[in-house]
Amino acid sequence: MFDAIKNSLFEAEHICLAPIQPESDAVIEARWTQDASYLRMLDREPARPSSPEQVKKLYDAIEKSVEEDGKLFYFTIRLRRDDRLIGFARIFWIQWTMGRASVQLGIGDPEQRGKGYGREALSLLVRYAFAELNLFHLGASVPEYNPVALRLFQGAGFTEKACQRQALYRDGRRWDLLILGLLKDEWREDNGRHLSR
């Protein structure tokens, strides 16, 4: 029982979940926002480039929301070997009375994609949501045109629960938005670990 308590919630093999370092992170993240394809993979917001100053304002808003609304947990994803910022992960829209929330993550650094870091981060995020926050249902939405994200979530045990037909309009055509979900009942700690890529 105490062994479980000793498990690090924030460290996986290669990456860790860590706080925002506003000054230095904003410069890096502003660079990521120049990459429209990254932003379009993430969500349905219109892609737009941001300056470091705008990113810093966003960090302020995030930290204010984490503290005041209590419906958001936000982490940076960093490489353990040199603490380099490579992405973000968040648990948001937390509905405490029902134990519902949504999760999202992104590896913004293109050099660090395809190395399994997203998988490590997602498994930490899910463990945090179920074992620390005691949530019961996690949702995630994935655009039809992002099969990498779909495989990532499926590898962590998520299954498709709904399909918002033609909910996205990009590059002159419509795409479905897949709604995935994972219940605490369905969650296994080793989900995804044995999967080879």
Add this chain to the structure above:
Amino acid sequence: MDDIFRGELVRLSGDDPQTVAEAFSRWNRDSEYARLLDDEPPKLYSVKKFRAWLEKKFEQDDEFRFFFTIRTVEDDQCIGFSGLFGIQGNHGSAWVGIGLGEREYWGKGYGTDAMRVMLHYAFRELNLYRVNLDVFSYNPRAIHSYEKAGFKIEGREPKSVLRDGQRYDMVLMGILREEWEHPVIGEVGV
């Protein structure tokens, strides 16, 4: 539909915060209504507190740009509210919400009529392409009403709703503009 704010039984209206606050404060004391409407615990706010909350929403919050009260055509009684929220212009999508606070109007077609007016507004005034909603599986009357208005069930999140110690599903529904324009008659039992 000449008057886009008016259906057969109801019309959409704009009311001042005092009127809405009085209605909200009264309706929310009906816990069944509140638990059918929302997954947040109901706010038992006084009229004064609701008014302050609404004034802030109306003034600052883009979310409340398309918020209406629902009034009966017959005698102009304020029986509920409706709104389009989370509008995403780039994709042409929005969420719709409807609540009928006056219980004696439940199950008589007022909600379905209000939804039809809202969809017409969404597709013909805002020129949206898609409208979404979430509904609890313990609210079959609402699900039936949404189906009558043309919504399709697009999936469910099993056991993700907890009420009185029991787990229910969140049912996700949606309607596309072309489905609204060309409804398939007889697809849904009326």
